[in-house]
Amino acid sequence: MSTGPVVVVAIAAMTVIAGVATTSVNGLQEPAVALAFALFVAFGELARITLPGDRVQAPLGLAGALAYAFLWDVGNDPTTYSALQVVAVTSTGMLVGTLPHIAAGRAPALDSVSRRVLVIAFAAAVARPLIVGDSGATGKIPPWSGVGLLALVAALTLALDGVFAALLAVDRTQAPFRATMRNELTAMAGVGAAVGATGLLVALSAPVMGLWAIPILSVPLLLTQFSFRRYSGIRATYLQTIRSLSRVTELAGYTESGHARRVSRLGVSVGRDLGMDERALRDLEYAALMHDIGQLSLRDPIAGGATVMVAPDERRRIAELGGAVIRQTGVLDAVATAVERQAEPYRRPHVDDDAEVPLASRIIKVVNAYDDLVGGSLEIERTLDALERMRLGMAYEYDPRVIESLARVLSRTLE
Amino acid sequence: MRLRSRAPEAYVALLALAAALVLWQAASRGADWRTVGLLAALHLLAEWQFSNLWPTRVVLTLGSIVIMAALIIVGPLPSTLVALTSIVPPVHIPLVKRIFNASQAVLCTVAAGTAYVLLGGPVGPGFGPDAFPRVLLPVLAMQAVYVVCNALLLSVVVRLSSGVPMWGLLRGVLLPSAAGYVAYGLFGLLLAALWLGGLGGFSAVLLLLPLFIARWVFAQYAAEKEAYEATVRALVQAVETKDVYTRGHSERVAQGSVMTARGIGMRQDRIESLRYAALLHDLGKISVPTRILQKTSRLDDGEFAAVQLHPVRGVEMVRDIDFLDEARRGILHHHERVDGLGYPMGLRGNDIPEFARVIAVADAFDAMTTVRSYRGARSVDEARRELERGRGTQFDPAFVESFLVGLDRDGWEVPEPLAPAPRRPRRGGLDLSSADAATAEDGGRRGDPSSTYQPGLPGAPGEAQ
Secondary structure (H helix, E strand, O other): OOOHHHHHHHHHHHHHHHHHHHHHHHHOOHHHHHHHHHHHHHHHHHOEEOOOOOEEEOOOHHHHHHHHHHHHHEEOOOOOOOOOHHHHHHHHHHHHHHHHHHHHHOOOHHHHHHHHHHHHHHHHHHHHHHOOOOOOOOOOOHHHHHHHHHHHHHHHHHHHHHHHHHHHHHHHOOOOOHHHHHHHHHHOOOOOOOHHHHHHHHHHHHHHOOOOHHHHHHHHHHHHHHHHHHHHHHHHHHHHHHHOOOOOOHHHOOOOOOOOHHHHHHHHHHHHOOOOOOOOOOOHHHHHHHHHHHHOOOOOHHHHHHHHHHHHHHHHHHHHHHHHHOOOOOOOHHHHHHHHHHHHHOOOOOOOOOOOHHHHHHHHHHHHHHHHOOOOOOHHHHHHHHHHHHHHHOOOOOHHHHHHHHHHHHHHOOO | OOHHHHHHHHHHHHHHHHHHHHHHHHHHHHHOOOHHHHHHHHHHHHHHHHHHOOOOOOOOOOHHHHHHHHHHHOOOOHHHHHHHHHHHHOOOOOOHHHHHHHHHHOOOOHHHHHHHHHHEEEEEEEEHHHOOOOOOHHHHHHHHHHHHHHHHHHHHHHHHHHOOOOOHHHHHHHHOOOOHHEEEEEEEEHHHHHHHHOOHHHHHHHHHHHHHHHHHHHHHHHHHHHHHHHHHHHHHHHHHHOOOHHOOOHHHHHHHHOOOOHOOOOHHHHHHHHHHHHHOOOHHHHHHHHHHHHOOOOOOHHHEEEEEEEEHHHHHHHHHHHHHHHOOOOOOOOOOOOOOOOOOOOOOOOOOHHHHHHHHHHHHHHHHHHEOOEEEEOOHHHHHHHHHHHOOOEEEEHHHHHHHHHHHHOOOOOOOOEEEEOOOOOOOOOOOHHOOOOOHHHHOOOOOOOOOOOOOOEEEEOOOO
16 A cells, blocks of 8 residues: 555665675675674664554664764774675674564564665765775774764764654654654654664774674663663553453443444544644543543443433533543543543634643544444445534534544545 | 660761761862863762662662772772762752762772772773773672672661661672672773773763663653553452442452462562452453342343353453463453362363462452442451362362461451441342352352352442342
């Protein structure tokens, strides 16, 4: 469906071919160093992590490749290899490190590998001419200006990785580019800083420590990576749990099967389309999953669970009960507020826009009503009917911005 | 009594005096003030910004990496001035504790530095690439002295103020993190090598950045984990509030299960998983029609089958939660009996997953000691006798044993009795007083087949049907 990943992989593949071909024609410079770094990168690729939001990363691999691009001296031996050799050596390492993932039946995540190939090609293209051109390399750590320049290149490289990630994400979700870019950069800022620092440190300490710099300096980054892994683990568990527990109302016969999940999936798409940030999207997802939990306090289930059919007062009461349940957690206040306010209209008489009603609540209100009307059906006619019916409610009930966004999201998924 | 309570202060005053002497020496000798200032600022940053994030009470903080590096870069005495900055952070600590922290940092720094120099460790410009293999021993010795000194001074103050024996404290502090101490020592060495190699303070920024980030992420992880747990609890409670008679049941069963598991020495990560299994064990009840659950007469086969489905429903619900792997089996089989007469699968003895056998005991005990719609709560002693009677038929004897031992040690918090009087126990062919620990003769097919669940109308305790 989407062509983005294909394009990125194709460009990366051409870069790799150019690198490998040139290197095999010209011969490998400093083969021992090349081998050590290829192994380092391969190991890093093997130890991939998945950050929240399905972001596959190989911090150690990227740091190793960056270090190889920046290396000007190993144990008082100046390096002479070119940018294309950097591409050849590091991409070989990345591909070798990907093989075990394929063998284990995991996704090869080629788009993620390609991103790394391309950003390293950029780093090498900028850094290698500066380093190799400077024939006076003596094995001393270069003066401030040199280190500062390399730090700048590292920062640009990682930012470029963020841009690629955002482009691929936009291609997948059709969300606005600026918001996506901001989300990708915030999501990767922490791990990116650690990667840049490690890559730079390996290159800086190699003149003194030789290749021992690789294992010694990997330790702090491995620690970081471990922490990140645990963090994304608990985040994933959290989401899985809320998803699972959102089904209590379905099992108890209060709501239709799959309603909460559909509302959350569609709601998050709408939120993304409206440019919400990562944190707000997560709160929206939780709130959408649990938006009907207040119904547990009702004596009798509403027929079909469709809250769009019940009186506004009753709807508001359910919303408030649900909000109270979520507030009990003590940690999900924004989610509780979003659930509490889901029954409220986006504006009141004489007030154009009630700022008290959070965007998440407006989205849940709209998407919930839509799902109650359509019930998971994918028929175009029912969709259009539902949208039409809801447009009639735009005067007071439903936020027109959200309705328009819903229409955009639906037209993308249905056609 | 009064004398004893003054002892910690006297001890701290003594330490402070010794530290002041060392500092006076350091200040009068003179040093490369620019480098010392930079290191002190770095130390302050490491201590201040991140000291409160470390999850366990270890003696070492990121600041100690800076101290180790300072010892190599500027030597023992000037390094004490770097260590002095321990007096500033964190802001909310009382003054006595701050003075103690700073004094111990100063004294341990000078002790560690002395050990390093005595073992031939090079200081300052004398440190170069050729020093690399032989510098390792002095570095490790320096680190060891620093850690032991820290732990010693700390355990004395704890001994004086709370009477906790010193040796146990020392062991508790030193052993679990030994590997971490070595790693920190190496970081100190690395920092010094890069610093002296010409990078100066910039090397610290680069080296500490990944560590800072690792800690920051770890803190986020800890916060997220706490939030997760709070959320699961709140949601389980929300499901329970549908039935006033089982309010708090899951929470108590979780506590009882953990108590049992500790008694048999279960591994900590499995206990964690067991706790979640116990918290979620009755979630599937939400799918049993209220009509059936409220019925006080004998259930017909169809109704009984519906009730028997609740463990399966519960597992279906948590199917997609990856980490609950073993817990899922605990949920599915918590109504099995060791004699094979339980449900849903009629497993026997050790075929029943361990988690399920543990949960079954606490589940039955809590059911017996709480008010149900059809009877009052039984006393803890009665329930205990009932558990003992069910050993080997309904329950795994080892877990009953462990539960009862835990019960004697920790006690059991019986919830507040509910206001309205419970329904009169039915007379006749069935003796409902033992319905919870349903005995073997009838295969558990009593009026209360789910053993822990007999709801009144939602939100209306005791209301007539």
